[in-house]
Amino acid sequence: MKNLLVFMAISFMAVWGQAAELKSPNGSFHLSFEVKDGVPVYSLQLEGQPVILESRLGLELKGLEHLTNGFKLTKVDESSFDETWEPVWGETKEIRNHYNELAVTLEQEETERTMVIRFRLFDDGLGFRYEFPQQDNLTYFVVTDEKTQFAMADDHTAFWIPGDYDTQEYDYTISRLSEIRGLMDQAITPNASQTPFSDTGVQTALMMKTDDGLYINLHEAALIEYSCMHLELDDENMIFESHLTPDAVGNMAYMQAPTQTPWRTVIASKNAGDILLSNITLNLNDPCAYDDVSWIKPVKYIGVWWEMITGKSSWAYADLPSVKLGETDFSNAQPTGKHAANTEHVKMHIDFAAKHGFDQVLVEGWNVGWEDWFGKSKDYVFDFVTPYPDFDVDELREYAKSKGVRLMMHHETSSSVRNYERHMDEAYKFMEDNNYNAVKSGYVGDIIPRGEHHYGQWMVNHYIYAVKEAAKHKVMVNAHEAVRPTGLRRTYPNLLANESARGTEYEAFGGNKPAHTTILPFTRLIGGPMDYTPGIFEQDVSKYNPDNNSWVNTTIARQLALYVTMYSPLQMAADLPETYNKYLDALQFIKDVPVDWADTKVLEAEPGDFITYARKDKNSDNWFVGRTNDEEPRVSNIKFDFLEPGKKYVATIYSDKKDAHYKKNPKAYEIKKYVVTSKSKLSQKCAPGGGYAISLIEAQDKSETKGLKKL
Structure with missing residues (x-):
């Protein structure tokens, strides 16, 4: 320094x-x-x-x-x-x-x-x-x-x-x-x-x-x-x-x-x-508060999540009017038949993560209490350590280890903050014992103590307390519904990301405007990274849940671009494995794109209209480009002068087809490869609600560029 x-x-x-x-x-x-x-x-x-x-x-x-x-x-x-x-x-x-x-x-x-x-x-x-x-x-x-x-x-x-x-x-x-x-x-x-x-x-x-x-x-x-x-x-x-x-x-x-x-x-x-x-x-934040940061690692993950958000599956295990922790007998309860956090289903996700190189699998709805968690202003709502009968903690821990994958913990507090602090140390210790090193915490609903607000001093103190306590157990934190970030990740780098904005989940609740992701980097992301949960390839939510007619306002190419434009060291491939299996060529970009960067350039930007980023991988000489577009058809014109002069790169361009449209034809994408250098230029059409993503992989020998056109 x-x-x-x-x-x-x-x-x-x-x-x-x-x-x-x-x-x-x-x-x-x-x-x-x-x-x-x-x-x-x-x-x-x-x-x-x-x-x-x-x-x-x-x-x-x-x-x-x-x-x-x-x-x-x-x-x-x-x-x-x-x-x-x-x-x-x-x-x-x-x-x-x-x-x-x-x-x-x-x-x-x-x-x-x-x-x-x-x-x-x-x-x-x-x-x-x-x-x-x-x-x-x-x-x-x-x-x-x-x-x-x-x-x-x-x-x-x-x-x-x-x-x-x-x-x-x-x-x-x-x-x-x-x-x-x-x-x-x-x-x-x-x-x-x-x-x-x-x-x-x-x-x-x-x-x-x-x-x-x-x-x-x-x-x-x-x-x-x-x-x-x-x-x-x-x-x-x-x-x-x-x-x-x-x-x-x-x-x-x-x-x-x-x-x-x-x-x-x-x-x-x-x-x-x-x-x-x-x-x-x-x-303007203080330097890192930790002497040892070797345990803090950026994460690319999948999860048992989107299927619950769309209504295809449920968090709750049983059909019960209420639950009292330590008293309700789940062995005699009638299962909903839609509970997603079950052992075999989670194993399938672990297999997918291992096959495609994802670090972790988030599982929501694994712990008892989801039957009456929401809207009840319930104090003793979760204990964060007791699983449902169909979720085998020990078996899944060992299975994930055998596949080189970790599970990601989920702590939904239901905004009963007093209860979370009551159980926090035991919950983090449970994570340590079961090989979890990252937690997604949530604060849905009105705060308990009643009358306090999510953004008041009392809660601000709580969020920092939770992050500091997590660090004692070498746990990384992704806090949802918490106060928007203000650069504290410099001081507490185990605070990997927050939600604190309208994320992808709202695409299943009626949709976000196409311009949304052209504004968030200028607003919410000024304070720190967001767990936006991109990667949705199926825009018609009714395909997962016939009772949900929501539509994801995006093309597939734009979803790929978000891994570059919506910066986060914590990136989720949010759609279902069975959907990704239909589009493995597009999934390749999500597999390739890093989550930690050595350099960042803004090639084009206008809030509310478009953003084009170029970022260099921290662990290689490869670059990645992402462009997110509003609802207007546009042409992106960029230069590749950020590349090292004298070197050749293989550019794989994931773009909208000519007839792509976020409403009418969102799955229309194409993938083309070119040879590019620092002197190359690109003029790329972007569909309404579309965009593009590019991987720029340094060519090591002539065979890698043979037969490819120069851009």
């Missing part, structure tokens, strides 16, 4: 009176800070273009003088920092962390309290947070509101989902900021647990585009011991203000100095691809 930390008074910052200025290392961003009539304010420009107009800063406290005014600037510290660090896994092998920093110390004269606001200005944007040093007049305090503002320069186009204390599982709406209020009712669709709070409240990461082509992204980083931030829009003045998730009694955060808030982030560029490549969120 290379580090450079310099404290000096240099030209990148100027200080006078109650104001200070800061420039990014390359000089493109310009931050202005001022205490104006006792109120701290800031603004941000990119190459002279306004990103954030003058905006107020501060917090409101319970029973105390608010930290919003009455300040004077008493001290300014400036520094520059430059390091290169290596993530345990990620989109690139190395990450540069280079910023100029301005820390302003503010004294509230009437109360003699001190607050520090720390700004870090990178070449791609800004991070800032509030800090509270040890002091006599501010030790224990309760935040009732955060008044951080982000004033927009105009009525930008936004890619947004409704502000909600309990879910992000909404389809995105594209509109002007001024149109959010009028569209909110239709944007709020049903969910198992949801608490929308405002006609103009939206969630981060929020993506926007100005009329003159500036891309702006608002989010947060290092969400620890604090509640999740939403954004409330004053649509008369186009000013966003932070809106924190409350607890059961309406408070936002309980603080003890010395402490700090999470970072608030502003990423901006005139190039959409720069937003996707920004590492600000990661760089």
Whole structure:
């Protein structure tokens, strides 16, 4: 690791009176800070273009003088920092962390309290947070509101989902900021647990585009011991203000100095691809907390899951009105006849995984309690160690071992968080004893303790506690329905992925818009990878369940592309083995594509329209390209200048056929091979709801390229 930390008074910052200025290392961003009539304010420009107009800063406290005014600037510290660090896994092998920093110390004269606001200005944007040093007049305090503002320069186009204390599982709406209020009712669709709070409240990461082509992204980083931030829009003045998730009694955060808030982030560029490549969120998190990370490995998996999501099979073993753990006798219960997590069925999946090189098999519905788990606000719902009668833990453990495959554990908490913490240590120990090293946890439904929210401080603390406890047992975590990520995977790299957005499962609940996966990388994935569960080859859900008429809005070629465009070190081939057996030529791409990368390039990008990524395998010189398209037919034009000059590669292109269409002809794909070099170019048609995927395998000798056309 290379580090450079310099404290000096240099030209990148100027200080006078109650104001200070800061420039990014390359000089493109310009931050202005001022205490104006006792109120701290800031603004941000990119190459002279306004990103954030003058905006107020501060917090409101319970029973105390608010930290919003009455300040004077008493001290300014400036520094520059430059390091290169290596993530345990990620989109690139190395990450540069280079910023100029301005820390302003503010004294509230009437109360003699001190607050520090720390700004870090990178070449791609800004991070800032509030800090509270040890002091006599501010030790224990309760935040009732955060008044951080982000004033927009105009009525930008936004890619947004409704502000909600309990879910992000909404389809995105594209509109002007001024149109959010009028569209909110239709944007709020049903969910198992949801608490929308405002006609103009939206969630981060929020993506926007100005009329003159500036891309702006608002989010947060290092969400620890604090509640999740939403954004409330004053649509008369186009000013966003932070809106924190409350607890059961309406408070936002309980603080003890010395402490700090999470970072608030502003990423901006005139190039959409720069937003996707920004590492600000990661760089604002602390370095890895673990000395040994050898047990943390990216995973490609299949699972006993999609058949339950579509309704073909069930999680529950028996037809029972209710279950009491330790009391209900399942030996005399009437089986449903649809229970998927049975020994022989799981063995079939293990065989498929072993044959095709998948690392693990997720099995949901293996443990007792699924008969009455949902919607009952039931405290003692699962114990996470007791299997159903038709699921033989010992036999499956040994069978998986014999095939070189691991099973992936599933812990659905039913949002009874108190119950999960009650059983957590025993559950993780059970995993260790039975060769499970990865868990998919879930938080469906309203939180217990009742009144708490998925995105409040209490739950934020729980999610991190679960990850840290898992690390003690060398367990990797994939948390569904948890708070959206904020770069914490740098500190806790066993947090492989989250759901925290509307994923593939909604394709079986009525469908996602084709543009959905052209927006998620600009929004939800800014904070960290998502377990999107791609790879659906059968679009007609009724083929699995005649009572479900849902349709997966995609072509097969686009499903392959998602393994490149929807970054995650945890990638699932989500469809059924019997379906994959019909399309083994297309399955080959899923088998070949890596889940850990040495380098990433954005070849084309426009939020809501299309994204084309190229990524280099961390363990070879091979590259992979993926293109996801919205509902419009488009032509993708890319160059292969990211390839090493002088080398030849065999390009296998998985693309839509000419007549492909996500509704009318989704299975129409073709596979072609060419020889490509760094001088090659491609013009590829993409069907509505389509895309393409390319594997670029370095040719080792002439025989591999014999008979292939040059591209």
